[in-house]
Amino acid sequence: MRVLKFGGSSVATPQRILDVVDIVSKARARNCQAVVFSAFGGVTDQLIAMARQAEAGDEDFARSFQELELRHITTVRELISAANQSQVMGRVKMMLNELEDVLQGIQLVGELTPRTLDFIMSFGERLSNYIISRTLTDRGIPAGFLDTRTVIRTGDQFGKALVDMETTQELLTNHFAAKPDVQIVTGFIGATNTGVTTTLGRGGSDLTASILGACLKAEAIEIWTDVSGIMTADPRKVRKAFPVKHVTYEEAQEMSHFGAKVIYPPTMQPAMARNIPIWIKNTFEPDAEGTLISGEPDQTELPVKGISSIGHVALVRVQGAGMIGVAGVAQRIFGALAKAGINTILISQASSEHSVCFAVSPDQAEKSRQVLLESFAFEVQRGQISDIVVEDNMCVVAVVGENMRSTPGIAGKVFQALGRNGVNVAAIAQGSSELNISVVISRKDEQKALIAVHDAFFLSGLKTANLFFIGVGLIGSTAIDMLLKQRDKLRETLKIDLRIIGMCNSRKMLFDLNGIDENDWKQQLDKKGGPQTLDAFLEHAASLNLPGSIMVDCTSAEEVAARYHGILKNSISIVTPNKKACSGSMARYQALHREALRRDVSLLYETNVGAGLPLIKTLQEMHHTGDTIHSVEGVLSGTLSYLFNEYDGSRPFSQLVGEAREKGFTEPDPRDDLNGMDVARKLLILAREIGLTLELADIQMEPLLPASLFDAPDTEAFLQDLPSVDEAFKARYEEARGAGKKLRYIAKVSAEGARISLQHVDETHPCYGLQSTDNLILIHSDCYSNRPMVVAGPGAGPKVTASGVVGDIIKSALR
Ligand SMILES: NC(=O)C1=CN([C@@H]2O[C@H](COP(=O)(O)OP(=O)(O)OC[C@H]3O[C@@H](n4cnc5c(N)ncnc54)[C@H](O)[C@@H]3O)[C@@H](O)[C@H]2O)C=CC1
Ligand SMILES: N[C@@H](CC=O)C(=O)O
Numbered sequence: 001m002r003v004l005k006f007g008g009s010s011v012a013t014p015q016r017i018l019d020v021v022d023i024v025s026k027a028r029a030r031n032c033q034a035v036v037f038s039a040f041g042g043v044t045d046q047l048i049a050m051a052r053q054a055e056a057g058d059e060d061f062a063r064s065f066q067e068l069e070l071r072h073i074t075t076v077r078e079l080i081s082a083a084n085q086s087q088v089m090g091r092v093k094m095m096l097n098e099l100e101d102v103l104q105g106i107q108l109v110g111e112l113t114p115r116t117l118d119f120i121m122s123f124g125e126r127l128s129n130y131i132i133s134r135t136l137t138d139r140g141i142p143a144g145f146l147d148t149r150t151v152i153r154t155g156d157q158f159g160k161a162l163v164d165m166e167t168t169q170e171l172l173t174n175h176f177a178a179k180p181d182v183q184i185v186t187g188f189i190g191a192t193n194t195g196v197t198t199t200l201g202r203g204g205s206d207l208t209a210s211i212l213g214a215c216l217k218a219e220a221i222e223i224w225t226d227v228s229g230i231m232t233a234d235p236r237k238v239r240k241a242f243p244v245k246h247v248t249y250e251e252a253q254e255m256s257h258f259g260a261k262v263i264y265p266p267t268m269q270p271a272m273a274r275n276i277p278i279w280i281k282n283t284f285e286p287d288a289e290g291t292l293i294s295g296e297p298d299q300t301e302l303p304v305k306g307i308s309s310i311g312h313v314a315l316v317r318v319q320g321a322g323m324i325g326v327a328g329v330a331q332r333i334f335g336a337l338a339k340a341g342i343n344t345i346l347i348s349q350a351s352s353e354h355s356v357c358f359a360v361s362p363d364q365a366e367k368s369r370q371v372l373l374e375s376f377a378f379e380v381q382r383g384q385i386s387d388i389v390v391e392d393n394m395c396v397v398a399v400v401g402e403n404m405r406s407t408p409g410i411a412g413k414v415f416q417a418l419g420r421n422g423v424n425v426a427a428i429a430q431g432s433s434e435l436n437i438s439v440v441i442s443r444k445d446e447q448k449a450l451i452a453v454h455d456a457f458f459l460s461g462l463k464t465a466n467l468f469f470i471g472v473g474l475i476g477s478t479a480i481d482m483l484l485k486q487r488d489k490l491r492e493t494l495k496i497d498l499r500i501i502g503m504c505n506s507r508k509m510l511f512d513l514n515g516i517d518e519n520d521w522k523q524q525l526d527k528k529g530g531p532q533t534l535d536a537f538l539e540h541a542a543s544l545n546l547p548g549s550i551m552v553d554c555t556s557a558e559e560v561a562a563r564y565h566g567i568l569k570n571s572i573s574i575v576t577p578n579k580k581a582c583s584g585s586m587a588r589y590q591a592l593h594r595e596a597l598r599r600d601v602s603l604l605y606e607t608n609v610g611a612g613l614p615l616i617k618t619l620q621e622m623h624h625t626g627d628t629i630h631s632v633e634g635v636l637s638g639t640l641s642y643l644f645n646e647y648d649g650s651r652p653f654s655q656l657v658g659e660a661r662e663k664g665f666t667e668p669d670p671r672d673d674l675n676g677m678d679v680a681r682k683l684l685i686l687a688r689e690i691g692l693t694l695e696l697a698d699i700q701m702e703p704l705l706p707a708s709l710f711d712a713p714d715t716e717a718f719l720q721d722l723p724s725v726d727e728a729f730k731a732r733y734e735e736a737r738g739a740g741k742k743l744r745y746i747a748k749v750s751a752e753g754a755r756i757s758l759q760h761v762d763e764t765h766p767c768y769g770l771q772s773t774d775n776l777i778l779i780h781s782d783c784y785s786n787r788p789m790v791v792a793g794p795g796a797g798p799k800v801t802a803s804g805v806v807g808d809i810i811k812s813a814l815r
C-alpha cells in the first residue's frame, strides 16, 4: 500500500481540492490506500488566533469564526452535488456548532489550556478530511473518513504529543484490515487512551503520514506539496536550482536543517526507522518526477545533493594562549552554553587549539558572550583567554551529500568557487560523517556564494558571466549586439551563461538582474535608464555582488580607468578596449596586474593594440614561455594606415580623415590618432608586455602634423582647421611616390628604447604592401630570430574591435 499526504496549500480552495481529488483517483492504480490531509490552508493559524482572542475576551473571535464557517460551508456547496449536500452539510454544521460552543466556553472562563487548544485545532483536520472524503464519494470514488483520534494513540503532552507506536500500529492495522476503500485520514491529531484529543506538533500531518507508512508497512509515502521535490538550492536565491532525483534520509535531514523546507526532519523518523521510502511530489505539477528519499545511497548520483544556507548567524570566537593543550576547555564552553539553553549551529576548532569558534542564532550572541565571560572569568582575568569576540552579520553556507565522503576534491571545489568570487571564509566545519561541509561567511555574500558553489557542482561546468558595460558607443554597442547573437551558442558549446546585468553611457544607466533584454536594449536604456554617475554605477554593480562579474569598459575615459583598481578589489574582472589604464603610469599598470592576480580575476585588454589582432596575448605568451623578445616593430594605427593607403591625391587628406572617423576607425577624439598619441600609447603597452619599464614620456615621437594645429579648442574646430595641411600632405605623398616609396608611421620598441617615426618605405619593406586599416607587427625574439613573427591584418573598426572585446569576455568567463 501507499500513503499520500497533502498539505494545507494543496487544499486551500475548492478548485485545488478538485485537482487533488484527481490525483488521488489516479493514485488508486498505484495502490494508494490512505490519504492524509492537513486543514485547509491557513485554518490552523486561524483557529489558534480565534482561541486566543476568546481567551482574551476579544469579541472579534466571533467574526473570525463566521469567516471560517462560511469558508467550510461554501466549500461543501461547491464540491458536493445537491443530492448529497444536506447530509454532509448537517455534519459539517454540527462540528462547527461544537467549535463555536467551545470558543464561547473559553471566552466565558477566560482560560485556554493546552488541552483545549489541541481540541480547537483538531477541528481544522476533522472538517477538511470529512469534506474531502465526501467529495470523493460524491464523485464515485469510494472513500472512508478516518478520524485519527481513534487510531493514533498518544501521551498527554498537549501541543506535541508523543505517539505510542505499538498501540497505534495495532489500531491502524485493525482499522485498515476492515476497510477496502481508500481512507481519508486526519493529519496532525491523535488521542490519549482516555480519548482526550491531542496534536502532534510542528509538521504534524507529515508525521501522521510517516506513522501510517511505518505501521502499515507501506511500500512508499508520498508527501504532496507545492514544489517539485527537494531542490539543489533555494530557488529564490539560486535561479538555476532544480529538484534532486534521489537523496538519503540523512541528506534530506541535512538539507532541511539548512532551509530546504520541504519536510520537517523529525517527521521522517518513523518511516526512516522502518526504511519506508518517501517521495516528495508537486500537487501543481503532478507529472513531475519529484524527489525520492530513501535509505539507499544512490552511487550514480552526483556526490553533492544540495547547497543550502542559514541566512543570519553570529560567530563567537573564544581565543587565548591559555587554551592550548588544556583538556576540558571545549566541554566547559559548550557545557556553559547548553546550561544557558543556547543552541550552537556549528563548531570549529583548528588544531593549534588557540581558538574555538561557534555559530549561534544572532539573538543569542550577546548572551553567549556573557555566559562565557562568566564561566571563564578566572582565565580572562589572568589573560589565558584573551578575547571573546562576536561577529554578527554572518551566514552559513552548507554543501550536503552522502557520496562526498568517498569523492576527493569536493572541498577544493567549494573553496575555489568562493575564492574566485572574492568570498572570504571566516570559519569552516565538516562533520566527520563528511555529509556536510559548512562555511561561515559574511551575510552580504550569501547569494553570491550560493550561486557560485551551486554552479560549480550542478551545472557541469556551466559558468555564469554577469556583465556590466560602461560605454555603449560604437564599440560597446557592436560588442553587445555580437554577444547577444552568440549567447545561446556560447551556452551550448562553451557552457557559458552570459547576462548583461548593467549598462551605462555618459548620461544614463540601467540594471536588470534577469539580464537586459536582447532586442531593445538601446530603447530600454533610453527610456527606463536613470541618470548616470560613475560612482553610482560602480557601487550598484559591486553591491549586487554577483559571481562571475565582468566590467566591460568601452569608453576612452581616464575617469573610468582610474577606477579599475577598486573594481578589481571587489573581485570583478575587467575587459576593455580603453587604452588609458595600461598606458598610464607604470606603477598603476603593475598595481592593476598585481590586484587582478591577487583576486584571481581577469584584466584583459587585447584590443588595446591592433584591435582584434592577437598581439597582447601573443606577446604575453612568448614572454611567459621564457622567450626573450628583442624588438617589436610596425604599424600600429588603423586610422593612419587608412589615410596613407587610401590617399592617391584625388581626395584631400582632411576629407579622408572625415571618412576614417565615419567608418569608426578613429578614436572618439580623432586628434588622438593624428597627434600620434594613440600609437604612443599602444607602443608603450607593447613595451610593458615584453617586460620593459617605460613611461609615456620615454617614447620618442616624430610629429605627423604641425603642433599648432592641436591648439584648436575642440575636435570640431580642429577638423575645421584640418584642410590647412592638405597641401603639405600632398607634397609629402608626392615626394614618397616619386621615389617609389610609401609613407608609413612606424613604431619600434627594443632594449634601446621606443621610437615612432614617419618613414618612406620601399617595396622591400614588410609594411609596404599594407591596405586599408592594416596593422603589421614584426616580433624578433630568441625563438623568432632569423625571421620574425608577423601579426598583420585590419587594426581598427567596430567589428574587429568588438570581436576582440567579445573574445576577451569569453576568455574571462571561461577562467
Ligand atoms: N574604433 C576602433 O577601431 C577601436 C577603438 N578602441 C577603443 O574603444 C573605446 C570606445 O571607442 P568608441 O566606441 O569608438 O567610442 P564612442 O565615443 O563611440 O563611445 C564611448 C561611450 O562611452 C561613454 N562614456 C564616455 N565617458 C564615459 C564616462 N565617464 N562614464 C560612462 N560612460 C562614458 C559614452 O557615452 C559612449 O557611450 C575607446 O577607448 C577606443 O580607444 C580600441 C580599439 C579599436
Ligand atoms: N583609432 C585606433 C583604433 C584602434 O585602436 C586606430 O586607428 O588604430
Ligand code: NA
Binding pocket: 606, 607, 608, 609, 610, 611, 612, 613, 614, 615, 616, 804
Ligand atoms: Na589586439
